[in-house]
Amino acid sequence: xxxxxxxxAGGTLALAGLVRPAHAAWTPSRPIEFVAHNGPGSGPxxxxxxxxxxxxxxxxxxxxIQVANRVGGGxxxxxxxxxxxRGDAHVVGIWTSxxxxxPLVQAEARSLVTEMTAIARVAIEPAVIIVRGDSPxxxxxxxxxxxxxxxxxxRQSGGSPTARDALVRQLLMAHTGARWAFISFPSGGERMSxxxxxxVDMMVAEPAEIxxxxxxxxxxxxxxxxxxxxxxxxxxxxxxxxxxxxxxVIQARGxxxxxxxxxxxxxxxxxxxxxxxxxxxxxxxVEDNQLQSAFLSPADTAAFFRSYQGQLRxxxxxxxxxxxx
Amino acid sequence: MARRLDRDVxxxxxxxxxxxxxxxxxxxxxxxxxxxxxPGFFPLGYGVLMVALSxxxxxxxxxxxxxxxxxxxxxxxxxALATWAAFAGAAFAMQWIGFVxxxxxLSAVVVVFVFGRGWARxxxxxxxxxxxxxxxxxxxxxxGLPAGPWGF
Amino acid sequence: METLAALGQGFAVALQPENLLWCLLGCxxxxxxxxxxxxxxxxxxxxxxxxxxxMDPTGGIIMLAGIYFGAKYGGxxxxxLLNIPGEASSVVTCLDGYQMARKGRGGAALGIAAIASFxxxxxxxxxxxxxxxxxxxxxxxxxxxEYFALMVLGLSLVVVLGGSxxxxxxxALLVGLWLTSIGTDLFTSQSRFTFGSSFLLGxxxxxxVAVGLxxxxxxxxxxxxxxxxxxxxxxxxxxxLMPSWAELKACxxxxxxxxxxxxxxxxxxxxxxxxxxxxxxxxxxxVSRHPEKFGTGVxxxxxxxxxxxxxxxxxxxxxxxxLGIPGGGSTAILLSALIVWGVKxxxxxxxxxxxxFWGLIASLYIGSVMLLVMxxxxxxxxAQILRIPVYVLFPLIFGLALVGAFGVSDNPMNLLLLAGFxxxxxxxxxxxxxxxxxxxxxxxxxxxxxxxxxxxxxxxGDPAILVERPLSAVMLALAxxxxxxxxxxxxxxxxxxxxxx
Numbered sequence: 001x002x003x004x005x006x007x008x009a010g011g012t013l014a015l016a017g018l019v020r021p022a023h024a025a026w027t028p029s030r031p032i033e034f035v036a037h038n039g040p041g042s043g044p045x046x047x048x049x050x051x052x053x054x055x056x057x058x059x060x061x062x063x064x065i066q067v068a069n070r071v072g073g074g075x076x077x078x079x080x081x082x083x084x085x086r087g088d089a090h091v092v093g094i095w096t097s098x099x100x101x102x103p104l105v106q107a108e109a110r111s112l113v114t115e116m117t118a119i120a121r122v123a124i125e126p127a128v129i130i131v132r133g134d135s136p137x138x139x140x141x142x143x144x145x146x147x148x149x150x151x152x153x154x155r156q157s158g159g160s161p162t163a164r165d166a167l168v169r170q171l172l173m174a175h176t177g178a179r180w181a182f183i184s185f186p187s188g189g190e191r192m193s194x195x196x197x198x199x200v201d202m203m204v205a206e207p208a209e210i211x212x213x214x215x216x217x218x219x220x221x222x223x224x225x226x227x228x229x230x231x232x233x234x235x236x237x238x239x240x241x242x243x244x245x246x247x248x249v250i251q252a253r254g255x256x257x258x259x260x261x262x263x264x265x266x267x268x269x270x271x272x273x274x275x276x277x278x279x280x281x282x283x284x285x286v287e288d289n290q291l292q293s294a295f296l297s298p299a300d301t302a303a304f305f306r307s308y309q310g311q312l313r314x315x316x317x318x319x320x321x322x323x324x325x
Numbered sequence: 326m327a328r329r330l331d332r333d334v335x336x337x338x339x340x341x342x343x344x345x346x347x348x349x350x351x352x353x354x355x356x357x358x359x360x361x362x363x364p365g366f367f368p369l370g371y372g373v374l375m376v377a378l379s380x381x382x383x384x385x386x387x388x389x390x391x392x393x394x395x396x397x398x399x400x401x402x403x404x405a406l407a408t409w410a411a412f413a414g415a416a417f418a419m420q421w422i423g424f425v426x427x428x429x430x431l432s433a434v435v436v437v438f439v440f441g442r443g444w445a446r447x448x449x450x451x452x453x454x455x456x457x458x459x460x461x462x463x464x465x466x467x468x469g470l471p472a473g474p475w476g477f
Numbered sequence: 478m479e480t481l482a483a484l485g486q487g488f489a490v491a492l493q494p495e496n497l498l499w500c501l502l503g504c505x506x507x508x509x510x511x512x513x514x515x516x517x518x519x520x521x522x523x524x525x526x527x528x529x530x531x532m533d534p535t536g537g538i539i540m541l542a543g544i545y546f547g548a549k550y551g552g553x554x555x556x557x558l559l560n561i562p563g564e565a566s567s568v569v570t571c572l573d574g575y576q577m578a579r580k581g582r583g584g585a586a587l588g589i590a591a592i593a594s595f596x597x598x599x600x601x602x603x604x605x606x607x608x609x610x611x612x613x614x615x616x617x618x619x620x621x622x623e624y625f626a627l628m629v630l631g632l633s634l635v636v637v638l639g640g641s642x643x644x645x646x647x648x649a650l651l652v653g654l655w656l657t658s659i660g661t662d663l664f665t666s667q668s669r670f671t672f673g674s675s676f677l678l679g680x681x682x683x684x685x686v687a688v689g690l691x692x693x694x695x696x697x698x699x700x701x702x703x704x705x706x707x708x709x710x711x712x713x714x715x716x717x718l719m720p721s722w723a724e725l726k727a728c729x730x731x732x733x734x735x736x737x738x739x740x741x742x743x744x745x746x747x748x749x750x751x752x753x754x755x756x757x758x759x760x761x762x763x764v765s766r767h768p769e770k771f772g773t774g775v776x777x778x779x780x781x782x783x784x785x786x787x788x789x790x791x792x793x794x795x796x797x798x799x800l801g802i803p804g805g806g807s808t809a810i811l812l813s814a815l816i817v818w819g820v821k822x823x824x825x826x827x828x829x830x831x832x833x834f835w836g837l838i839a840s841l842y843i844g845s846v847m848l849l850v851m852x853x854x855x856x857x858x859x860a861q862i863l864r865i866p867v868y869v870l871f872p873l874i875f876g877l878a879l880v881g882a883f884g885v886s887d888n889p890m891n892l893l894l895l896a897g898f899x900x901x902x903x904x905x906x907x908x909x910x911x912x913x914x915x916x917x918x919x920x921x922x923x924x925x926x927x928x929x930x931x932x933x934x935x936x937x938g939d940p941a942i943l944v945e946r947p948l949s950a951v952m953l954a955l956a957x958x959x960x961x962x963x964x965x966x967x968x969x970x971x972x973x974x975x976x977x978x
Contacts, residue, residue, distance in 0.1 A: 039519075039520055039523075039885075039886075040519075040520045040523035040524055041519050041520060041522065041523030041526075041806065041809070041810040041813075045523070046813065068469075069886075070886070070887065070888075071679075071885070071886040071888075072676050072679050072886045072888050072890070072891070073674075073675045073676045073677065073678040073679045074660070074661050074678045074679035074680075075678075075679070076675035076676070076678050076679070077675070077676060077679075077886070077888055080675060102678075105666040106661065106666070106668055106675070106678055107668070107673075108668055108671055108673055108674060108675040108677075108678055109675050109678060110675065111675075152937050153937070155934075155935060159663075160661075160663055160664075160666055161664065161665060161666055162666055181360070181934050181935065181937075182360070182934075183621075183931050183934050183935060184663045184664045184927075184930075184931070185747075185927075185931070186663055186927070187746070187747075187803075187805075187809075188803075189746040189796070189802045189803045189804055189805075189808075189809070190746050190747045192800075192802050193616065193617055193619075193746045193747070193796070193800075193802055194620065194621075196617050196800065196802070197617035197618055197619070197620060198617075199620040199621070199935070209801075211821070211823075212801045212821050212822070212823025212824065212825060212826075213800070213801060213823060213824060215823070215825060216823060216824035216825045218800075218824055288816075321665075321666060322666075322667075332907070332908050332909070333908070333909070335908070336645075336908045336910070340648055340652075343652070343655075344651070347655050347670075350669075350670060351669075354667055354669070355665065355667070358665075360664070360930075360934050361929075361930050361932075361933030361934045361938060362929065362930050362933060363664075363665065363667075364662040364664065364665050364667040364669060366930075367654075367658060367922075367926045367929075368655065368658050368669065368670075371651050371654050371655050371658070372655070374647075374651055375648065375651045375652075375655075378644055378647055378648050378651070379648065381644055382644050382645070382648065385644070398701065398702075401701035401702060401703070402701060402907075404700055404701060405697040405698065405700050405701035405903060406697075408696070408697055408700050409693075409697055409896070409899060409900055409903065412693065412875055412896060412899065413893070413896035413899075413900075416879060416882075416892035416893070416895065416896055417889065417892060417893060417896075419879070419889075419892065420889045424879070424880075424883070428872075428875075428876050428879065431872060431875060431876075432869075432872035432875075432876070435868065435871055435872045435875075436868050436869070436872070439700055439868070439871075440867070440868035442868055450868070450869050450872065451872075454869065454872055454873060454876060455876075458876050458880065462513075462880050469883070469887065470880065470883055471883070471887065
């Protein structure tokens with residue numbers, strides 16, 4: 001089998017300052033492989049490399065870590081690979097919310113995160129609800145009112161029906177009884193162009209991708225789709241504060257291992273990522289990209305998988321998406 | 326049958342079959358939903374059009390029979406298809422024997438059997454080209470090629 | 478004036494010897510890695526990006542500009558010499574480029590590709606310099622109905638791309654349209670034609686289809702026909718390794734056509750450079766006085782798509798720098814790289830940090846020149862590849878195709894698909910079906926279906942939205958014109974022949 005990918009080696013980590021976790025009886029005997037479900041330069045790939053760089057900068061672990069891009073099946077190839085590596089503690093998958101939604105709607109995607117070994121949740125990607133800078137909607141209530149007045153004629157641009165933006169829409173529609181159209185675009189750039197061009201009225205976006213447009217007055221933030229206000233946007237109300245107390249749809253990222261790896265290895269990784277998430281390099285990455293650091297221990301991450309999958313299933317079913325599991 | 330089946334007729338029948346399959350599968354999905362055309366709408370159209378155009382192709386060929394210019398280059402086809410089989414086989418075997426061994430074998434087979442250049446040259450070309458590929462892509466550029474049980 | 482002064486300052490920085498060196502290095506690495514099939518520009522940039530992180534921001538950005546151009550350029554080399562499309566936008570280059578190589582004009586084809594890339598690439602940057610803000614607003618006015626019309630215009634080119642039989646070309650197009658619908662439906666998450674395989678949920682990678690249909694099938698057909706038994710002809714004299722004056726003159730319109738089409742399509746966030754190269758080739762063939770010669774190795778058939786591919790680079794920078802919107806994979810990576818440097822592309826960049834904005838544009842100019850300076854001398858060298866005896870060259874093509882497939886994904890399924898498309902391509906040739914329309918359908922089908930479904934959701938199901946907007950109406954009319962163009966051409970020729978008699 002292939003061990004390396006293009007320049008994938010995260011670089012041999014500096015040997016100096018090696019800190020051995022006190023209680024971990026297990027240590028890697030060969031390079032660790034971080035599995036990203038998309039190609040070089042894609043979201044999961046960039047995130048995997050950022051993790052390696054944070055681990056390296058803060059000298060959390062001195063062994064070699066490499067990124068392996070296991071591309072295909074819209075993420076299913078990487079998930080299948082994790083299942084196939086049963087018992088191999090040197091393989092670590094970079095999971096995103098997609099890893100939970102994919103098997104729910106695709107009969108062909110048979111690998112479930114709940115059957116793999118949870119290691120950690122490390123980050124939550126917050127979301128904000130935005131409209132054009134010259135939009136008549138000054139608050140989310142204005143938008144919902146307009147949608148109620150003209151059903152189907154008010155539009156939101158978004159991605160696939162299982163992505164977070166679609167779920168937030170389902171929850172908001174169920175809560176308010178208003179209905180508005182959801183136009184799917186494959187890339188974030190196209191979604192944003194449709195909004196800026198005035199072809200749609202609203203969009204759920206990540207704060208990092210809209211920062212400059214908001215500063216220039218071309219976009220306006222109506223609310224944050226988070227449980228608490230964002231430190232960088234102290235004046236923007238949360239959904240609940242804006243009068244829409246819907247469930248918080250979390251988009252998270254973290255790590256997992258194949259099923260059946262030793263307890264000690266789980267403890268090793270749990271400890272590794274906990275210390276990483278407390279370090280300054282990680283803090284800087286999180287701030288630069290406007291993420292929320294949200295470490296969960298292996299046991300809590302496993303519980304998160306179960307509860308998240310349950311929540312996802314309920315929202316999708318309520319929104320009329322066919323759920324296969 | 327008196328007349329050998331024309332190639333266009335064969336192609337038409339095959340494509341009509343494919344079109345029928347595509348249309349049949351697509352008809353099972355949502356065609357029109359309240360949010361516009363569903364996932365079955367376009368494939369159904371492609372499938373139906375495929376059937377229609379294939380029928381046209383077959384009819385046109387049957388109505389204006391033209392002499393089939395190709396007199397069945399059996400040896401040529403055999404050569405090409407054998408090359409293809411070697412390619413597919415080597416590609417498939419690479420997950421176990423690795424890229425280098427698979428590619429060396431493939432090159433040697435092409436040199437020896439397709440071009441009839443003899444075993445010595447086949448072995449030389451196979452070893453040299455696999456070596457160069459390994460050096461350039463695995464060593465220099467770090468493309469992860471599958472490795473065999475012997476490490477490359 | 479202000480623009481010129483700011484640009485001048487940008488040049489002053491970018492022209493420092495050290496920065497020139499970084500630019501050269503970037504162009505070189507970008508071209509070399511970009512030559513690999515399976516590694517498109519986006520992956521090339523992503524892989525080389527870490528090299529720039531240790532540098533100071535100015536040098537880093539300049540090197541990045543070089544990598545960006547080099548990566549876009551690199552794909553044409555294997556298309557022309559080996560019939561292996563290096564990336565999606567180089568598929569069309571195979572049609573005439575490889576035929577030129579087989580006629581002993583491989584060096585000329587490479588030279589024309591380099592010159593077309595330079596001319597159109599520079600045109601794209603000039604347009605970016607002068608027109609970025611208004612052009613960006615134009616791009617935003619493009620909505621789903623306009624994208625639909627653009628895709629229909631692209632698909633209408635099937636009548637010029639197809640060979641002798643229109644029915645067969647249309648059937649090949651339909652197969653391409655079907656193949657591209659394999660995978661997960663974006664709108665409903667319905668999986669289509671996956672045959673129960675989780676691998677197919679993400680669809681089939683374009684490179685696998687193109688390399689199978691062109692490179693593998695081409696080798697098999699050559700082996701069947703025993704066309705070449707020794708080596709392809711390569712002229713000995715240096716002058717014959719370069720494009721002749723007559724060839725360059727034949728490409729005059731192609732340079733312009735590629736520049737304009739590539740830039741306009743490049744500006745649109747929902748259309749990739751593959752679409753630009755297809756449309757440029759189609760336009761070239763439609764207006765040509767000898768359309769029947771396309772596909773047999775005419776220089777315009779190389780110049781138009783290669784030009785479009787590189788003018789696209791400048792076009793794609795427009796929404797990136799003025800709106801902060803990445804139009805595709807390559808620009809998305811550029812965006813993340815610029816953010817690492819502390820540069821924030823967006824509506825305010827031009828006013829808040831003009832020195833970075835103009836410095837970046839100046840380095841794009843230099844990258845474009847550098848690419849030409851670096852690649853023209855390499856042309857005679859690359860052309861020597863064709864001296865390799867065929868019995869070695871063909872296995873090399875197989876090997877490169879396999880490496881390319883591994884570059885896409887390491888899943889063995891991809892290799893089987895590659896072999897499958899190789900066989901399909903061979904069978905298609907035997908049965909007289911042209912492969913180019915299949916690729917056309919594969920590239921455009923998905924985008925067209927999406928545009929229709931987006932439009933109809935917007936209009937609550939009223940199909941009039943597709944035709945009533947002025948821009949889309951114009952493009953649809955153009956598509957209709959393209960569809961009847963062969964008829965008109967035939968009529969004109971008949972009349973001319975009649976007069977002659």
